[in-house]
Amino acid sequence: xxxxxxxxxxxxxxxxxxxxxxxxxxxxxxxxxxxxxxxxxxxxxxxxxxxxxxxxxxxxxxxxxxxxxxxxxxxxxxxxxxxxxxxxxxxxxxxxxxxxxxxxxxxxxxxxxxxxxxxxxxxxxxxxxxxxxxxxxxxxxxxxxxxxxxxxxxxxxxxxxxxxxxxxxxxxxxxxxxxxxxxxxxxxxxxxxxxxxxxxxxxxxxxxxxxxxxxxxxxxxxxxxxxxxxxxxxxxxxxxxxxxxxxxxxxxxxxxxxxxxxxxxx
Amino acid sequence: xxxxxxxxxxxxxxxxxxxxxxxxxxxxxxxxxxxxxxxxxxxxxxxxxxxxxxxxxxxxxxxxxxxxxxxxxxxxxxxxxxxxxxxxxxxxxxxxxxxxxxxxxxxxxxxxxxxxxxxxxxxxxxxxxxxxxxxxxxxxxxxxxxxxxxxxxxxxxxxxxxxxxxxxxxxxxxxxxxxxxxxxxxxxxxxxxxxxxxxxxxxxxxxxxxxxxxxxxxxxxxxxxxxxxxxxxxxxxxxxxxxxxxxxxxxxxxxxxxxxxxxxxxxxxxxxxxxxxxxxxxxxxxxxxxxxxxxxxxxxxxxxxxxxxxxxxxxxxxxxxxxxxxxxxxxxxxxxxxxxxxxxxxxxxxxxxxxxxxxxxxxxxxxxxxxxxxxxxxxxxxxxxxxxxxxxxxxxxxxxxxxxxxxxxxxxxxxxxxxxxxxxxxxxxxxxxxxxxxxxxxxxxxxxxxxxxxxxxxxxxxxxxxxxxxxxxxxxxxxxxxxxxxxxxxxxxxxxxxxxxxxxxxxxxxxxxxxxxxxxxxxxxxxxxxxxxxxxxxxxxxxxxxxxxxxxxxxxxxxxxxxxxxxxxxxxxxxxxxxxxxxxxxxxxxxxxxxxxxxxxxxxxxxxxxxxxxxxxxxxxxxxxxxxxxxxxxxxxxxxxxxxxxxxxxxx
Numbered sequence: 001x002x003x004x005x006x007x008x009x010x011x012x013x014x015x016x017x018x019x020x021x022x023x024x025x026x027x028x029x030x031x032x033x034x035x036x037x038x039x040x041x042x043x044x045x046x047x048x049x050x051x052x053x054x055x056x057x058x059x060x061x062x063x064x065x066x067x068x069x070x071x072x073x074x075x076x077x078x079x080x081x082x083x084x085x086x087x088x089x090x091x092x093x094x095x096x097x098x099x100x101x102x103x104x105x106x107x108x109x110x111x112x113x114x115x116x117x118x119x120x121x122x123x124x125x126x127x128x129x130x131x132x133x134x135x136x137x138x139x140x141x142x143x144x145x146x147x148x149x150x151x152x153x154x155x156x157x158x159x160x161x162x163x164x165x166x167x168x169x170x171x172x173x174x175x176x177x178x179x180x181x182x183x184x185x186x187x188x189x190x191x192x193x194x195x196x197x198x199x200x201x202x203x204x205x206x207x208x209x210x211x212x213x214x215x216x217x218x219x220x221x222x223x224x225x226x227x228x229x230x231x232x233x234x235x236x237x238x239x240x241x242x243x244x245x246x247x248x249x250x251x252x253x254x255x256x257x258x259x260x261x262x263x264x265x266x
Numbered sequence: 267x268x269x270x271x272x273x274x275x276x277x278x279x280x281x282x283x284x285x286x287x288x289x290x291x292x293x294x295x296x297x298x299x300x301x302x303x304x305x306x307x308x309x310x311x312x313x314x315x316x317x318x319x320x321x322x323x324x325x326x327x328x329x330x331x332x333x334x335x336x337x338x339x340x341x342x343x344x345x346x347x348x349x350x351x352x353x354x355x356x357x358x359x360x361x362x363x364x365x366x367x368x369x370x371x372x373x374x375x376x377x378x379x380x381x382x383x384x385x386x387x388x389x390x391x392x393x394x395x396x397x398x399x400x401x402x403x404x405x406x407x408x409x410x411x412x413x414x415x416x417x418x419x420x421x422x423x424x425x426x427x428x429x430x431x432x433x434x435x436x437x438x439x440x441x442x443x444x445x446x447x448x449x450x451x452x453x454x455x456x457x458x459x460x461x462x463x464x465x466x467x468x469x470x471x472x473x474x475x476x477x478x479x480x481x482x483x484x485x486x487x488x489x490x491x492x493x494x495x496x497x498x499x500x501x502x503x504x505x506x507x508x509x510x511x512x513x514x515x516x517x518x519x520x521x522x523x524x525x526x527x528x529x530x531x532x533x534x535x536x537x538x539x540x541x542x543x544x545x546x547x548x549x550x551x552x553x554x555x556x557x558x559x560x561x562x563x564x565x566x567x568x569x570x571x572x573x574x575x576x577x578x579x580x581x582x583x584x585x586x587x588x589x590x591x592x593x594x595x596x597x598x599x600x601x602x603x604x605x606x607x608x609x610x611x612x613x614x615x616x617x618x619x620x621x622x623x624x625x626x627x628x629x630x631x632x633x634x635x636x637x638x639x640x641x642x643x644x645x646x647x648x649x650x651x652x653x654x655x656x657x658x659x660x661x662x663x664x665x666x667x668x669x670x671x672x673x674x675x676x677x678x679x680x681x682x683x684x685x686x687x688x689x690x691x692x693x694x695x696x697x698x699x700x701x702x703x704x705x706x707x708x709x710x711x712x713x714x715x716x717x718x719x720x721x722x723x724x725x726x727x728x729x730x731x732x733x734x735x736x737x738x739x740x741x742x743x744x745x746x747x748x749x750x751x752x753x754x755x756x757x758x759x760x761x762x763x764x765x766x767x768x769x770x771x772x773x774x775x776x777x778x779x780x781x782x783x784x785x786x787x788x789x790x791x792x793x794x795x796x797x798x799x800x801x802x803x804x805x806x807x808x809x810x811x812x813x814x815x816x817x818x819x820x821x822x823x824x825x826x827x828x829x830x831x832x833x834x835x836x837x838x839x840x841x842x843x844x845x846x847x848x849x850x851x852x853x854x855x856x857x858x859x860x861x862x863x864x865x866x867x868x869x870x871x872x873x874x875x876x877x878x879x880x881x882x883x884x885x886x887x888x889x890x891x892x893x894x895x896x897x898x899x900x901x902x903x904x905x906x907x908x909x910x911x912x913x914x915x916x917x918x
Contacts, residue, residue: 037419039459041472049423050459051416079416084507141417173861175819178721178729178834183819185277186861191412264412 015156018196019074019117020213020222021148023128027064033057035139043142046220048079048237048264051141060132060140064147065097073122074150075106075130076115076223078237078264079143083112087140088133091118091147093125110233114266117225117235119150144237146223151209155200157226161258164194165226165234169262192236193262196224198247201255206247214244221263238263272502272512274821280860282409282424283499283513284449286520286534288488290403291387295464296379297337302393303380305334311358313343313370319359320376326355333469335381336360341373349467350378381467390489405484407451415508421480423451425531428498432855433538434866435826437695438710438803440686442852445538445700447498447518453526456480481525481532491520496536500860516700538698540705543646548681550645551627556580558589558621559601564614568604571623577601586610586626588676589617591752593626610674611750626751627675634669634692635662637789638685638707646681654704665709666692668798671789676751684788691787693799697826706827710802712870713829715848719818720833725862728817729836739781739807741767742800746787754786764793766800768808812869814849817862824863826854829870886910 024044031040031052038053043062054060075091082089088109094101106120128147132140169190175183201210216222217240225235238261247257272278293300308321318336325331331353338346348362360378370376385391392398408420409427433445458465458474461484470477501513518536525532542548559572569589571577577600581587584597586609593610596603603623607614627645629637635658642648662669669692675684689696693710745760753759771777783803790796814832824830828851839845849867857864879897883889886899887910898915901908 037460041457041459045457049416049421053417081417139417143416171859173858175861176726178724178726178836180726181722182276183723183725184275184821184861186280186859187277188409188859189279189412266412 015153016196016224016226017074017117017119017150017152017228018213018222018224019076019146019148019150020216020220022146023066023070023072023148024062024064024145027066027128029062029064031063032059032061038141043145046144048143051079051143053141054132054139056137056139058134058137060134061129062142062145063098063127063129066126066128069124069126070128071122071124071149072105072128072147073120074146074148074228075118075120076146076235076237077110077142077144078115078223078266079141080110080116081113081141082132083110083114085134085138085140090131090133091120092129092131093123094127094129095125097127098129108232112233112266114233115223115235115237115264116233117150117223117228118232119228122149144221150228151213153196154198154202154205154210157197158199161197162194163226164192164196164224164236164238164261164263165265167192167194169193191262191264192238193241193260195258195260196238197256197258199254199256200250201247202253203255206255210247217259218244224261224263236263236265267504267506267509268511269501269514272504273823275502279411279413279503280409280427281411281414281501281503281513282428282860283420283497283501284407284424284428284534285497285499286405286407286491287402287495288405288491289388289400289494291385291389291392292399292401293397295381295384295387295393296335296377298339299397300394301397303384304377305331305380306378307339308376309341309372310370310374310376311372313366313374315365315369317359317361318348318366318370318374318376319357320378322358324358325353328355329353330355331360331378333382333467335379335467336362337377337379338370338374339377340375341370343368343370343374346370349381381464382469384464384467386487387463388487388489391487407449410452411503413503415503418508423454423480424449425452426450427856427859430855432853433540433698433700433826434853435695435697436852437850437868438689438693438799438806440689441540441543441682441696444541444544445518445698446521447516447536449498449534449536451481451532451534453479453481453530453532456483458483479526479530485523485525485532488523491523493542494520496520496534498536500856514701515703517703518700538700539648539652540696540698542648543642543682543685544680545646548646549678550641550675550681550684551625551678552645553678554580554587554622554624556601556623556625558617558619558623560619561617563616564607566605567607568602569617569623571601571603574601577603581625586628586674586676588612588624588626588674588751589621590615591750592617593674593676593751611748612752624677626677628673630672631670632672633662634666634671634688634694634789635659635707637671638688638694638696641681641684642705648705652704654702654706657704658707661708665711668792668794670792672791673789674751675788687788691785691789691799692795693802695827699825699827701825708827710806712848713850715829715831717822717824717828718831718833718846719816719822721835721844723818723822724834724836725817725819728815728864729834730815731837732813732815733810734813735810737807737811738771738777738809739783739804740771740777741765741780741782742803743782743784744787744790744796744800745785746796747791748788751788754788756786760786762793762796764796764800766797766804768804771808806870814867814869815865816867817857817864820856820861820863822863824851824854824865826851830867832867886912 033055035053042050043052090107091105171188173186221239241260241262245257247255296303311319331350338344350360351363352361406420409424410422414422429448431446435442455475498516499513521537522535556571556576559570562569592612595606643650695708697706699706745763747761833844833846835844848870850870852868853866855864
């Protein structure tokens with residue numbers, strides 16, 4: 001996939017991005033441990049209701065052998081407890097399955113358990129690893145991990161576009177007493193909702209990047225970040241809400257569409 | 267934090283967890299003692315890092331064991347299992363998918379197990395039922411919420427708050443209605459990891475999520491779910507993190523599993539534990555299988571049971587039996603009963619061979635709490651751990667000490683029928699306490715007010731008051747001490763009849779009419795019990811019973827059977843003020859995603875009883891509530907109230 005850089009205003013030099021292709025789904029995966037009833041496959045099946053829970057320990061790894069060298073430039077993570085555990089996460093690559101060659105591409109220390117969308121320098125290697133290091137023995141869990149290549153949106157937000165990350169899809173029930181007192185409130189948190197705009201798509205982008213993304217998004221969730229290079233913990237894992245709207249031509253050069261989504265921040 | 271603290275937060279996130287305890291076999295498929303699926307056994311000829319050479323007599327067919335599992339059952343490498351990826355019939359060499367930890371050799375005894383076609387560890391799909399060993403596996407479901415914890419093993423598929431038809435108590439009249447809870451859950455494709463114990467061995471692995479759905483498979487596998495235990499845990503997701511301490515647990519039994527329906531939804535229905543008293547098999551006494559082996563005459567002093575051995579299996583060492591319309595006392599040795607004829611007012615008669623010898627349930631001077639205990643535990647199959655016997659003893663001491671019963675239930679009778687009789691005849695309240703997981707038993711009496719609900723707590727727009735004149739009573743005709751156990755439907759079937767009337771309520775100045783209730787008692791023989799039950803019953807129902815429905819915030823939650831005070835502008839006294847009145851909670855329903863309780867309350871119009879107390883009693887304001895409920899103090903002669911403003915004791 002290609003990364004579009006259009007120059008001009010700040011919106012256009014750091015557009016939002018999605019990440020959906022995941023080398024874990026195509027490679028041979030091994031986990032350093034799996035607690036009883038928690039399987040490594042749970043870490044890359046796009047489901048929010050199951051996790052890979054490691055056994056207690058201080059160092060934990062999830063490794064993938066892609067079979068041949070593959071480019072990776074983004075790391076995403078959702079449904080995890082690494083912030084709560086104070087973990088240090090390193091993304092590593094190797095040419096010999098970490099026997100002697102073991103290189104760190106990026107290090108991060110999540111501040112909490114929100115979704116992570118971390119761009120990295122594009123690197124072409126066969127063996128990749130997520131390593132979790134804890135200060136004291138603990139049981140980290142991962143619900144969805146992704147290593148792959150991100151796709152920048154064709155254009156940044158324009159007037160009227162909503163901030164998906166700042167949305168609140170809550171159900172609120174207030175209780176008020178006979179004499180007017182506020183008695184309390186129940187809030188059912190149901191995540192985020194909004195829309196992801198694909199604007200000013202030239203034909204090459206539409207026919208290549210957009211179509212490949214939609215083939216995935218029609219079937220599975222994906223990651224979305226509104227400012228990946230600046231705010232790697234302000235991302236969401238999301239899924240399309242209903243039918244994907246058809247792109248429409250805005251003039252002879254460009255197409256656009258806005259895809260409704262709902263999802264989670266943590 | 268705790269549940270009490272969490273429900274008092276100004277803003278809170280309700281959450282529901284459902285746990286179902288279903289059956290699962292403790293054995294592993296094809297592993298001793300399970301004999302299912304074993305295709306071949308023998309002693310290996312040799313082994314290497316990724317191979318095992320099976321016995322020379324093993325199958326000569328290439329690939330016949332592919333995808334099956336070879337297990338080393340003894341000898342070198344014992345306990346290891348590997349999947350066979352290739353088998354050569356001519357050499358007997360099976361190649362395995364992953365290298366052995368310890369290579370097998372010619373001492374290794376193996377079994378080839380057809381794991382792709384393994385059971386799912388339930389009795390319904392078991393392939394070796396002789397060796398099936400039942401244990402329990404707990405399945406956990408929870409609300410679909412963005413904040414649902416991920417590391418608790420919950421399946422987040424509950425789409426709406428459980429729908430509850432709450433139980434309702436009818437003090438002194440019946441057991442009331444049972445709680446029914448419906449859990450609605452969304453079905454979904456599922457990979458079977460963690461649910462199919464052999465998911466990696468199936469031929470369709472790893473595409474189990476393309477075969478059926480979670481609940482489609484779940485219902486097909488778990489056929490035998492009825493009466494299994496389940497729990498619904500109501501609580502809140504705390505900002506401090508998830509904790510089971512923030513939940514209150516309600517206990518039920520599974521009644522039905524329905525779906526998936528056309529909208530991919532399933533419904534699991536639960537009942538409270540007292541539902542077991544309604545089951546057809548809950549009979550007291552149980553139907554006896556023993557019969558007369560030969561004719562007996564009216565003067566006979568013994569009988570012999572048939573079939574042989576039935577005495578030891580069904581009849582105790584002594585007791586009472588009924589044959590035709592005669593009841594007899596007996597002592598037993600093997601199948602021979604030594605008789606004392608014509609008991610309980612019946613007449614000795616001849617009986618013919620083949621007549622059923624029905625064992626009776628015959629308490630003698632047994633307190634009503636012990637009668638209820640025996641009926642629930644021995645005949646309805648209720649776990650005795652669900653009965654707070656110490657609380658029942660205290661209730662007996664305080665209010666039921668004279669309720670000693672002597673009777674015989676001579677034929678199989680539904681447990682729920684007998685319990686309803688005891689509720690009416692002894693003036694009881696029997697109910698299932700969902701929160702404490704116990705069966706409540708109380709006398710119909712006054713109680714200690716647990717809290718006061720006023721307009722500062724009543725949810726706006728929820729309060730309504732209703733009179734039910736049809737429930738009023740002015741006379742109770744109590745027929746007791748029956749002549750024989752076989753007839754109890756008319757006045758002449760009883761040795762005693764007492765009539766209790768509230769003449770004032772029948773007068774022209776009040777209701778001007780008679781409302782009569784007749785009790786034909788199976789259980790009661792003592793006048794003292796009759797007088798007390800009738801007196802309490804008339805006190806509760808001599809005026810039109812008043813009912814209130816209202817809603818309160820969950821932080822002010824009450825439970826069924828509680829006594830509470832109501833003070834509201836919607837429930838006025840003669841002067842138009844919001845008078846404070848006592849009520850008993852007869853029904854509680856959690857609504858609006860457990861943010862509120864919907865209550866049904868029944869007016870509790872009791873004056874207090876007062877015994878003459880000992881000299882050692884403290885002043886009224888220093889007395890305990892039990893002392894105040896038991897003894898009487900003199901009120902202030904000018905205010906006609908107690909020194910703290912409480913109502914006085916009134917002599918009637």
